[in-house]
Amino acid sequence: AQSVTQLDSHVSVSEGTPVLLRCNYSSSYSPSLFWYVQHPNKGLQLLLKYTSAATLVKGINGFEAEFKKSETSFHLTKPSAHMSDAAEYFCVVRIENQKLVFGTGTRLLVSP
């Protein structure tokens, strides 16, 4: 069965330092992968998606993710964190019938 594992439940960074949110996937074929962000008491917003085109995917707000088949990873990065990046981030894989399977989430904390 296809699934995603988010390796950290919480990540803390200082403003201006790099962000790395880790995600590993399990899939028997080339998956479609997404990162969604959820700000406090808000809905979910699509950050970026990988659908077997370029392995380095650029998203909104300066985020990007690299699909690495050899490592079955799809980690989310940003060169310089901003206070407004504090939120919960979900790694997601699309399975049959276009359904989404969500990771358990990583809460990003950004300190001044």
Added chain:
Amino acid sequence: NAGVTQTPKFQVLKTGQSMTLQCAQDMNHNSMYWYRQDPGMGLRLIYYSASEGTTDKGEVPNGYNVSRLNKREFSLRLESAAPSQTSVYFCASRRDGNYGYTFGSGTRLTVV
């Protein structure tokens, strides 16, 4: 541009009460979904509808029913609410093809 609209935003029910969560989208999407979000568990699919007139069970359908009233609306009904159904519920819709979902802002339900 409204996107996906969920009502109500907040609700408190007593155990055994029934209620219907409403969801409507104005993007002419065929597919609609209901998810629940619980701490540490990400989002889990309750039911989905690939097109008007069809509905299918997701990962956690027990205790819920759905109706795809027309192309725009997809409602979720709790016939006899239980404390285990305390959660945040998200409705989403998706355009046909290789696109991400659009999520509503959620309904926070508490069953006491």
